[in-house]
Amino acid sequence: MxxxxxxxxxxxxxxxxxxxxxxxxxxxxxxxxxxxxEDWTTVYTTDELYKAEMIKANLKGGNIEAIILSQKDKSFPSAGDLSVVKLLVKKEDAEDAIKLIEDINKE
Ligand SMILES: [Zn+2]
Known part of the structure; x- marks a missing residue:
């Protein structure tokens, strides 16, 4: 709560x-x-939760607070590619977060 x-x-x-x-x-x-x-914005979308969690951990390391939201359609358990995971940060952190995410994805 x-x-x-x-x-x-x-x-x-x-x-x-x-x-x-x-x-x-x-x-x-x-x-x-x-x-x-209005203070929060989506900076990353993926269909794999572990990727969002990895990026969230990296953002936390850079002192950026992030939230993961996942929408899974549980009525179709085999359709894993339909699930959408969003990573949100505060708008003031968005620019730094996007740069960090780009660096992570380059590796
Ligand atoms: Zn209170």
Whole structure:
């Protein structure tokens, strides 16, 4: 669970943020909301989760915060190529993130 205001994370049985006194939302919902948030932008799309995770780790090493969102169609388990994994960073980090990703993909 996460506080939508101060972004603090809590264990599942906590319902209200003691700091902001507002209702917590599931972390998954919070990250989904960020997709539509103007401060975040998609810098990388892949169909393989491990690639997104590798790049996220590299961005973290460069002090860039990243979020992975994956949309898998579980009704077609054999169609792995239909799954889309997106990597999002804050807009202010986008330029640095894209350069880093280009360097990673060159190797
Ligand atoms: Zn809070």
């Amino acid at each position: 996460i506080c939508p205001k101060c972004e603090a994370e809590y264990v599942e049985d906590v319902k209200i943020c003691p700091v902001c006194n507002i209702e917590l939302i599931p972390k998954k919902d919070f990250e989904l909301n960020l997709v539509h948030h």
